[in-house]
């Protein structure tokens with residue numbers, strides 16, 4: 001696997017100055033930006049940031065990573081594919097036809113991922129493992145930023161890494177939720193390729209120092 005990527009989660013950014021927030025993380029060494037979409041159904045929180053993305057997306061050179069935490073993601077997928085994201089993930093159990101949706105995302109030149117909520121088993125994604133480009137492992141319960149990291153979920157990453165090796169697959173593993181400079185090394189050695197981090201990055205005094213530390217292994 002290549003070098004670890006860091007995607008700051010914009011859920012923790014100040015949207016009133018979003019362009020400078022993105023510029024700040026870009027200059028500090030971020031590889032992409034992570035954007036959460038929530039419908040108040042799949043999760044008990046709502047953030048449907050179509051208009052927000054419109055306000056900045058034309059100017060970004062960072063990879064755009066969209067995480068759909070919504071029921072029936074197929075009903076809303078076109079709105080998000082319009083932004084040409086580099087990565088797009090959804091939760092398999094929220095979709096009526098995950099296979100079809102994965103194919104659609106991939107046919108739009110976007111990496112297709114399946115997200116696994118903290119209490120959901122890897123079994124939910126195994127039927128699709130050979131066709132996806134990445135797996136997002138949630139290390140908190142989906143819905144809110146700033147929650148405490150669930151240590152237990154590192155095991156899921158180790159198991160996924162093992163499956164990847166056994167099956168000779170090349171999908172990336174992304175960890176999302178409560179990621180900080182204390183747990184990043186463990187996540188990387190378990191097999192994580194992409195670290196999503198919201199509050200740790202946006203609340204830090206030196207964003208570049210934090211991103212550098214997150215990437216250390």
Ligand code: DX5
Pocket residue numbers: 009010011012034036067140141142143144145146147176177178179196197198199200
């Ligand atoms: C949680 C979201 C995460 C969240 C991460 O439902 O999927 O992307 O923004 O934020 P932190 O790093 O603050 O836990």
Ligand code: ZN
Pocket residue numbers: 009034035036067176196
């Ligand atoms: Zn997320």
